[in-house]
Amino acid sequence: LPIALELNIEHARYGRITRLLRLPDAVEQATQQALPGAEGVPEPFEGELPQ
Numbered sequence: 001l002p003i004a005l006e007l008n009i010e011h012a013r014y015g016r017i018t019r020l021l022r023l024p025d026a027v028e029q030a031t032q033q034a035l036p037g038a039e040g041v042p043e044p045f046e047g048e049l050p051q
Contacts, residue, residue: 004020004022005020006020007021
């Protein structure tokens with residue numbers, strides 16, 4: 001399986017935009033799914049929302 005994905009986008013104003021996206025490792029992903037609470041916990045919001 002590939003370990004990364006290269007994304008190239010041609011933009012009229014900014015030209016070529018290239019991003020390299022690392023794909024999660026299958027072993028690492030299986031380990032995280034097996035752990036309790038691995039789904040993630042949202043971080044508390046600090047500050048104020050605009051009115």
